[in-house]
Amino acid sequence: AQSVTQLDSQVPVFEEAPVELRCNYSSSVSVYLFWYVQYPNQGLQLLLKYLSGSTLVKGINGFEAEFNKSQTSFHLRKPSVHISDTAEYFCAVSDRGGYNKLIFGAGTRLAVHP
């Protein structure tokens, strides 16, 4: 079984500042890793995913994440945030077999202030 821990429930940051949202996972098997964003009363949109290959993954809206196998982490970063980045961010894992069902972390609320 897999589990995901998002270490920060809320991250306040000023506009144009850098941000890092932390994610650690636990699994006895190899996994795929994902970051999703959710705006109020909406579904989830994929930001980026790690399947294999380069451990630095670039996604949409200027976000990137780095897979660190030894630390079982997949932290999300953006060098300069905008007000429009205010949303809930979810880290998720799925195993590499079966139906690839996603297991989500508790989420991190990113609040960008002017």
Added chain:
Amino acid sequence: GAVVSQHPSWVICKSGTSVKIECRSLDFQATTMFWYRQFPKQSLMLMATSNEGSKATYEQGVEKDKFLINHASLTLSTLTVTSAHPEDSSFYICSARVGGGEGTEAFFGQGTRLTVV
């Protein structure tokens, strides 16, 4: 990207009645769909995995007789909350995978806000 449409976006129903939520993949065929439940300010909890033409696989603790899932075609899965009670009020989200390869992206519907009064 692929589009998943959920209907309705919100619904209010009386306690004891049943509510059906539809999840459609608009421009692709989804052999597998997933149903999640999200409480306010919390994460998504997987309820069940829905496979076209077969019975859904429910996660531990989810009442299959209360949350009826039907995946009648490659583009439609439905979740019926039977005999709804106020504690069933929640945000329900479906997702569908494109293709059958490993690690393929899951696209999410916009969610359904259910309020039981």
